[in-house]
Amino acid sequence: MRTKFPDTSRRREDVIQALEAMKAGDADWQGGRVPLFVFKGSDTATELTRDAFSLYFSENALGRARAFPSLQQMENEIIDMALDLFHAPADAAGFVTTGGSESIIQAVQTCRDYNRAKRSAPTHRGNIVMPVSGHPAFDKAARLMDLEVKRIAVTGDFTADTDAMDAAIDRDTIMLVGSAPCFPFGVFDPIEALAEVAQRHDVWLHVDACVGGYLAPFVAASGRSVPAFDLGIAGVCSMSADLHKYGYAPKPISTVFYSAPAYAEHHGFEFHDWPNGRFATTTIVGTRAGGPIAGAWALFQHLGRDGYTAIADELMSGMETYRSGVADIPGLKVLGDAALSIVSVGSDDVDIFRVAELMQQQNWVPGLLQQPKALHRMMSMLHVASMPDYLGDLAAAVDRVRAEGGDAKIQAEY
Numbered sequence: 001m002r003t004k005f006p007d008t009s010r011r012r013e014d015v016i017q018a019l020e021a022m023k024a025g026d027a028d029w030q031g032g033r034v035p036l037f038v039f040k041g042s043d044t045a046t047e048l049t050r051d052a053f054s055l056y057f058s059e060n061a062l063g064r065a066r067a068f069p070s071l072q073q074m075e076n077e078i079i080d081m082a083l084d085l086f087h088a089p090a091d092a093a094g095f096v097t098t099g100g101s102e103s104i105i106q107a108v109q110t111c112r113d114y115n116r117a118k119r120s121a122p123t124h125r126g127n128i129v130m131p132v133s134g135h136p137a138f139d140k141a142a143r144l145m146d147l148e149v150k151r152i153a154v155t156g157d158f159t160a161d162t163d164a165m166d167a168a169i170d171r172d173t174i175m176l177v178g179s180a181p182c183f184p185f186g187v188f189d190p191i192e193a194l195a196e197v198a199q200r201h202d203v204w205l206h207v208d209a210c211v212g213g214y215l216a217p218f219v220a221a222s223g224r225s226v227p228a229f230d231l232g233i234a235g236v237c238s239m240s241a242d243l244h245k246y247g248y249a250p251k252p253i254s255t256v257f258y259s260a261p262a263y264a265e266h267h268g269f270e271f272h273d274w275p276n277g278r279f280a281t282t283t284i285v286g287t288r289a290g291g292p293i294a295g296a297w298a299l300f301q302h303l304g305r306d307g308y309t310a311i312a313d314e315l316m317s318g319m320e321t322y323r324s325g326v327a328d329i330p331g332l333k334v335l336g337d338a339a340l341s342i343v344s345v346g347s348d349d350v351d352i353f354r355v356a357e358l359m360q361q362q363n364w365v366p367g368l369l370q371q372p373k374a375l376h377r378m379m380s381m382l383h384v385a386s387m388p389d390y391l392g393d394l395a396a397a398v399d400r401v402r403a404e405g406g407d408a409k410i411q412a413e414y
């Protein structure tokens with residue numbers, strides 16, 4: 001039955017109580033039981049972003065040029081600081097967007113329009129060559145723009161197969177994609193090798209650093225080795241990096257960058273032919289929350305390189321505990337050389353999906369890979385404290401599956 005629109009008003013307290021009651025049925029994400037969707041840097045960072053968000057609760061980033069110059073200033077400064085972080089060439093440019101998917105869709109549109117402007121015969125359909133481990137946002141972009149996507153199998157270590165990608169490039173290829181790291185396995189594709197292929201074919205290379213962009217530089221600063229991935233690599237044309245993941249900013253906010261003005265000039269939308277005159281946006285959406293911009297700006301100021309590095313150091317120590325805890329459970333293995341905080345765990349020994357079902361019974365929301373079958377977790381400081389509990393339940397679940405078997409019904413889903 002359809003819920004009826006309320007006839008009468010209801011007390012504020014009652015409404016809040018109703019919200020709290022509904023929320024009580026959600027998964028315990030603050031206790032680390034949700035292995036994706038949510039992120040945390042530190043309590044102080046969360047409080048600061050909440051305050052900054054509240055200060056800009058009603059402002060609309062669509063009006064930043066005409067009414068809210070402070071939002072424009074914060075966006076400009078976020079982009080400048082990020083370009084500095086990502087070793088960008090002096091004339092590189094960037095834009096704030098509402099998420100990884102929007103950053104990717106816009107990078108694809110910018111690349112397509114750059115190619116159209118460049119080619120003498122602009123009627124070809126265009127295709128994107130990417131590893132099978134790339135994010136579906138590229139397929140979403142391709143569907144919107146009627147492009148083709150060629151997903152190429154990864155190598156035995158789950159990274160992009162540069163030779164196979166090289167061989168898949170044809171006259172209609174407009175974009176190559178590498179991830180830093182990819183979502184399924186948390187491994188970095190070999191961006192420098194992909195950049196060499198892209199340059200040789202004169203094809204655009206997009207680096208999807210939605211996950212790693214605002215984490216990898218600080219993991220490197222903490223003294224750990226991280227593969228090269230950013231705008232400092234010749235041949236990288238665009239890059240996406242999400243502030244609402246490991247930038248720890250309030251959702252929704254991401255960034256997209258172009259290494260040269262010739263690329264960036266195709267980003268954005270401008271229209272004049274309607275009664276209200278010029279309508280220009282640098283996002284797909286029109287109206288856009290100001291809060292996430294204030295939150296991200298405030299965190300950059302508050303944490304700085306030192307603060308982000310301290311969080312990255314603590315998080316990576318947690319990841320080391322996780323990996324060694326997994327290694328101590330007979331029959332389990334970490335897939336690939338997961339460089340940051342996404343770790344997938346498979347087994348040649350027990351049905352890992354049955355293990356996931358038992359973990360679900362212990363109120364751990366499972367993250368799953370279907371190919372190969374594995375447990376998948378994208379972790380932040382939300383997940384470190386509960387790690388001993390998780391590993392204990394995991395060891396018990398593996399033992400039980402080994403002893404009892406059982407048919408798994410669960411299916412992999414993002």
Ligand SMILES: Cc1ncc(COP(=O)(O)O)c(C=O)c1O
Pocket residue numbers: 099100101102135137179181182183208210211242254
């Ligand atoms: C590698 C990668 N790219 C892109 C995205 C899309 O980001 P969003 O969910 O913010 O649209 C994700 C999301 O997890 C991701 O892991």
